[in-house]
Amino acid sequence: MHGLSVSTPPTDLRPLTRSAASQPLVHLADGLDLPGVAMPFLRNEEIYGQDEPAEFVYRVLSGTVRTCRQLADGRRQVEAFHLPGDVFGLECGAVHYASAEAVGDCEVALVRRAAVESAAHRDGTAARALWLLATGDLERVRRLTLTLARKGATERVASFLLAMAARSEGDVVDLSMSRNDLADHRGLTIETVSRTFTQLERCRMIALPSPRRVVLRDRRALAALDG
Amino acid sequence: MHGLSVSTPPTDLRPLTRSAASQPLVHLADGLDLPGVAMPFLRNEEIYGQDEPAEFVYRVLSGTVRTCRQLADGRRQVEAFHLPGDVFGLECGAVHYASAEAVGDCEVALVRRAAVESAAHRDGTAARALWLLATGDLERVRRLTLTLARKGATERVASFLLAMAARSEGDVVDLSMSRNDLADHRGLTIETVSRTFTQLERCRMIALPSPRRVVLRDRRALAALDG
DNA sequence: CGAGCGTTTGAACAGCGTCAAAACAAGTGG
DNA sequence: CCACTTGTTTTGACGCTGTTCAAACGCTCG
CATH class of the missing domain: 2.60.120.10 (Jelly Rolls)
Incomplete structure (x- = not known):
């Protein structure tokens, strides 16, 4: 698949x-x-x-x-x-x-x-x-x-965003899936996913013009979170 | 050969x-x-x-x-x-x-x-x-x-034991791997794995003649823990 | 405007990880 | 045979991360 x-x-x-x-x-x-x-x-x-x-x-x-x-x-x-x-x-x-x-x-x-x-x-x-x-x-x-098996919530979300970005043009990612789908993919709850998004936004790693639209502002920092 | x-x-x-x-x-x-x-x-x-x-x-x-x-x-x-x-x-x-x-x-x-x-x-x-x-x-x-993604420590260990038992004869499983290997396989720490073993033993689901030897005493209960 | 859905936020809680130490087993050399 | 070492497993106390439960917020669409 x-x-x-x-x-x-x-x-x-x-x-x-x-x-x-x-x-x-x-x-x-x-x-x-x-x-x-x-x-x-x-x-x-x-x-x-x-x-x-x-x-x-x-x-x-x-x-x-x-x-x-x-x-x-x-x-x-x-x-x-x-x-x-x-x-x-x-x-x-x-x-x-x-x-x-x-x-x-x-x-x-x-x-x-x-x-x-x-x-x-x-x-x-x-x-x-x-x-x-x-x-x-x-x-x-x-x-x-x-x-x-081995990564925390922040790393799980960050690696997902990077994977999505790799299939988009530029630094803007339009998520087609809900927080619920995302949580069930990353082995988290929707609350944790949501909190992680806002946390990444406060760290200036991403921007969130709307809940489903993510702008990657610091790919390097995100990649550092990833393994 | x-x-x-x-x-x-x-x-x-x-x-x-x-x-x-x-x-x-x-x-x-x-x-x-x-x-x-x-x-x-x-x-x-x-x-x-x-x-x-x-x-x-x-x-x-x-x-x-x-x-x-x-x-x-x-x-x-x-x-x-x-x-x-x-x-x-x-x-x-x-x-x-x-x-x-x-x-x-x-x-x-x-x-x-x-x-x-x-x-x-x-x-x-x-x-x-x-x-x-x-x-x-x-x-x-x-x-x-x-x-x-979705199971707790007890379920993770239980499903591992059942999988190992499926490749052994009878209800006795001889683990060839250390707690460390097991933990790194199940996404846990060795302490949690060890605690889960003793907990399963206290629930009479398994017996532990020695740390590496496990006897499955209640397959049904173990399978119920599994998904 | 209000209804419905998805998202965000907060507070209390639980499970697992971390750190530390003790118990245990097996091997080594005196 | 014992003292000593080394490695593995078990147990305990504590803290952090993520979950649970609950409520508020903000869309979009009648």
Whole structure:
């Protein structure tokens, strides 16, 4: 699952191109373009559910998608946020490990997983692309475990902001997700996230023109907080 | 597989390149057996270092191996413990994400990564096996993030004990790792881990014949603590 | 204007970390 | 066999960080 755990894949927003079979081609990875369809989703709409059969692979065309895992008692962990260009929902097993939901209104491309797997079986290069997708996700999740295991609230928020900034232009970051989503991603409560924001603002490391808009004023100091 | 003699120093790997034909086969996954060599490591000896070129793939023959990632300030995160039969150190990128060290004296099989990759390129089944290895790691790390993000100390220790028990016979678990390793794996301190053990013992959920030997007396209660 | 939602802020609390010391085990040398 | 060392584990007292609970604030949209 391409995502925003820490490091960031290059955002490649090439438009859907027409294939012979009338379905547009979806770019899943370098050397792996397969026919699929685009689908719109509304804010908070579920794209697929945890433990549901994994029939499709997805690519974000616009908006933001979150993938979450839920515990029986309601505690929730947001695995990752997926921005335009990111591929998510690719499983090797039968079912989806997490659910996927639209953070805001968004558009997503669907590709049949069977098509992906048969392409990988035929073509060694496609197979390697698949492996690369998996290990990319792996590294991002690993970095997340390090953050969750060993870092304090300030470091957790700072590293998130830096990761988001790496996918934006300039120093202004528009957060598409709520404090709640952010807290569930960083293993904190919304109150702690909010307090950390205001604290970073008082330290002149960021500015907050509005709750969802963050300006990075001192990248160096933020990076020092990060590991 | 255990046949290779005593004194091949860790850094001298020339026998590998010389006589591939005479090397024993190492089982990396179903349908993926490749020639490699066995090597012994002493307690706490480094098998490979973080950010070092990833030239080999490894399989535990005996003992336990830990893979760790270290922050600049010394904070350490133990990604995983690898028990006999486990494959570790397989990377897609150029370097190792984490370092690997012997928890106790152990023996490990080494396979050239180039051999693995070329097998995967030729053979779709081998390629899928590689993908499966990566997604298996991915799922394990994902479960770890959930634990670290949302669970308390008791739950963290309980789920670890259950995971270890799943790889042992019966209800007795012999921990090969120190409290320190355990703490760095679960995102806790050694004091908290120790206190949690004695607390679980007082609740009659476990017995502690010795610090490293744990008897699970109430799996149900332990599982209830887990998510 | 008021309703509803998301965000911020405050005060009291709890859990885990920190520091310090004691208990324990295993190995070494006299 | 004992005294001594070294490393690991356990236990205790205390403080900090983040959570919980509660209330106020500030949007946006009827």
